[in-house]
Amino acid sequence: MSQSSNSMSLEDTVRKGPNAVEEFMAYVVAKNPGQPEFHQAVREVVESIMPVVQANPAYRKAKILERMVEPERVIMFRVPWVDDRGEIQINRGYRVQMNSAIGPYKGGLRFHPTVTLSVLKFLAFEQVFKNSLTTLPMGGAKGGSDFDPKGKSDGEVMRFCQAFMTELARHIGPDIDVPAGDIGVGGREIGFLFGQYKKMTARFCGVLTGKGIQYGGSVMRPEATGYGAVYFAQEMLAQRGEGIRGKTAAVSGSGNVAQYTVQKLLQLGAKPITLSDSGGTIVDEAGIDEEKLAWVMELKEVRRGRISEYAERFKTAKYYPGKKPWWVKCDLAFPSATQNEIDGEDAKMLVANGCHCVCEGANMPTTPEGVRVFLEAKICYGPGKAANAGGVAVSGLEMNQNSGCMRRSRDEVDHQLQNIMKSIHENCVRYGKVGDWVNYVQGANVAGFIKVADAMLAQGVV
Ligand code: NDP
Numbered sequence: 001m002s003q004s005s006n007s008m009s010l011e012d013t014v015r016k017g018p019n020a021v022e023e024f025m026a027y028v029v030a031k032n033p034g035q036p037e038f039h040q041a042v043r044e045v046v047e048s049i050m051p052v053v054q055a056n057p058a059y060r061k062a063k064i065l066e067r068m069v070e071p072e073r074v075i076m077f078r079v080p081w082v083d084d085r086g087e088i089q090i091n092r093g094y095r096v097q098m099n100s101a102i103g104p105y106k107g108g109l110r111f112h113p114t115v116t117l118s119v120l121k122f123l124a125f126e127q128v129f130k131n132s133l134t135t136l137p138m139g140g141a142k143g144g145s146d147f148d149p150k151g152k153s154d155g156e157v158m159r160f161c162q163a164f165m166t167e168l169a170r171h172i173g174p175d176i177d178v179p180a181g182d183i184g185v186g187g188r189e190i191g192f193l194f195g196q197y198k199k200m201t202a203r204f205c206g207v208l209t210g211k212g213i214q215y216g217g218s219v220m221r222p223e224a225t226g227y228g229a230v231y232f233a234q235e236m237l238a239q240r241g242e243g244i245r246g247k248t249a250a251v252s253g254s255g256n257v258a259q260y261t262v263q264k265l266l267q268l269g270a271k272p273i274t275l276s277d278s279g280g281t282i283v284d285e286a287g288i289d290e291e292k293l294a295w296v297m298e299l300k301e302v303r304r305g306r307i308s309e310y311a312e313r314f315k316t317a318k319y320y321p322g323k324k325p326w327w328v329k330c331d332l333a334f335p336s337a338t339q340n341e342i343d344g345e346d347a348k349m350l351v352a353n354g355c356h357c358v359c360e361g362a363n364m365p366t367t368p369e370g371v372r373v374f375l376e377a378k379i380c381y382g383p384g385k386a387a388n389a390g391g392v393a394v395s396g397l398e399m400n401q402n403s404g405c406m407r408r409s410r411d412e413v414d415h416q417l418q419n420i421m422k423s424i425h426e427n428c429v430r431y432g433k434v435g436d437w438v439n440y441v442q443g444a445n446v447a448g449f450i451k452v453a454d455a456m457l458a459q460g461v462v
Contacts, residue, residue: 035118048445095143103137108182110144129448136396161192206402209395218398226260228390245269253337286316336361344369
């Protein structure tokens with residue numbers, strides 16, 4: 001907790017809390033009209049940290065919260081490129097550099113038609129707290145474009161990435177801002193982006209993470225977010241005296257995070273039974289085993305196909321078009337696709353069906369109504385900023401590896417990832433324990449906030 005004096009009684013804090021939240025949110029909404037995802041992310045954090053802010057006059061006087069919701073810099077740019085038919089296409093590119101109080105900006109790039117300034121501001125805001133929780137010195141940022149890589153040829157994706165980097169290169173650097181992947185940005189895209197940066201600057205440096213192993217990437221970066229989420233679930237369950245072995249798990253998405261979540265679940269003896277994409281969900285009651293997972297990885301990464309094909313290939317599975325996985329009976333749920341994919345009704349169904357651990361691989365996959373259901377039911381609910389921090393943590397190790405011109409082994413990275421997830425869990429318990437239950441939302445927000453807020457206080461009004 002900060003050194004700042006604590007002059008307000010708990011009673012004051014409780015009495016003023018809800019009003020202070022509503023007043024602050026009115027200010028945020030008025031200043032950022034038409035940005036619902038950003039409002040949602042800010043509210044979720046502010047509801048947890050307002051008592052801490054109110055109890056610390058130094059935070060209030062320095063307007064820490066008001067400064068935190070204002071990005072340090074937003075870059076928005078035109079991305080013109082030429083498609084395979086010779087036609088000019090125009091997309092919009094962004095980089096939101098949210099907060100650099102504890103380190104250079106760090107956060108992924110998302111290429112998806114749903115990308116807007118609001119979505120990227122929510123992601124950048126979340127990233128500030130997540131990066132703080134990792135214990136590594138990284139500020140928060142996020143970027144991307146409304147470009148849709150689906151259905152595009154490799155040549156089109158390359159030309160788009162080159163055009164995107166042509167502008168972005170001016171604003172990033174190994175000590176300034178180090179982007180990585182996110183939805184629609186995997187190894188292929190990072191390779192094209194890195195190539196263009198190198199060509200423009202004539203420098204080979206750690207300007208992006210998620211790079212291929214041959215050119216400075218870290219082992220286990222692709223696995224890190226999914227593995228980390230399962231390690232976090234393991235910690236939450238251990239807190240209740242339970243393990244993962246033998247548990248049935250529902251996983252959404254079928255991209256990077258979902259694939260490696262399934263892989264780690266299998267290694268730890270659980271039974272994953274679902275995967276999805278924006279078209280629908282497959283349910284495989286027999287379980288998704290190693291062989292089926294290898295097939296999914298090839299489907300998604302090489303053939304870039306749809307999850308519906310799984311049910312054609314494996315007769316134990318059924319495809320449900322337009323459906324999400326949350327109605328299936330499961331012990332554990334790993335939302336690993338996108339924001340707001342579990343609403344209040346989905347959350348009620350999960351709890352009613354016996355799910356008692358929800359661990360978010362995706363960012364903000366649960367709506368506020370859904371979060372309320374999980375908190376009221378007092379299940380193990382690990383919010384994304386804690387549960388999916390393994391990806392950025394291993395990115396931090398990759399940065400450190402690049403600047404020190406060194407290489408870590410798979411065992412070393414896995415060991416560090418497990419330690420980081422354990423320490424994030426401990427921090428959440430420290431600030432979120434309520435009797436014999438842990439409110440991980442409260443724990444993650446408060447732990448992430450204090451470190452950044454104290455660094456901002458120390459650095460003056462900048
Ligand atoms: P990928 O692009 O590899 O996969 C995304 C998956 O989510 C795909 O199956 C995609 O289906 C599905 N999806 C995307 N948008 C929607 C939508 N609107 N409705 C339903 N399904 C959708 O991305 P990642 O696996 O990297 O990212 C998944 C989530 O994890 C995101 O929330 C991301 O922010 C978060 N995350 C990722 C990290 C990483 O290291 N990659 C780190 C921390 C968090 P389709 O192909 O049909 O679009």
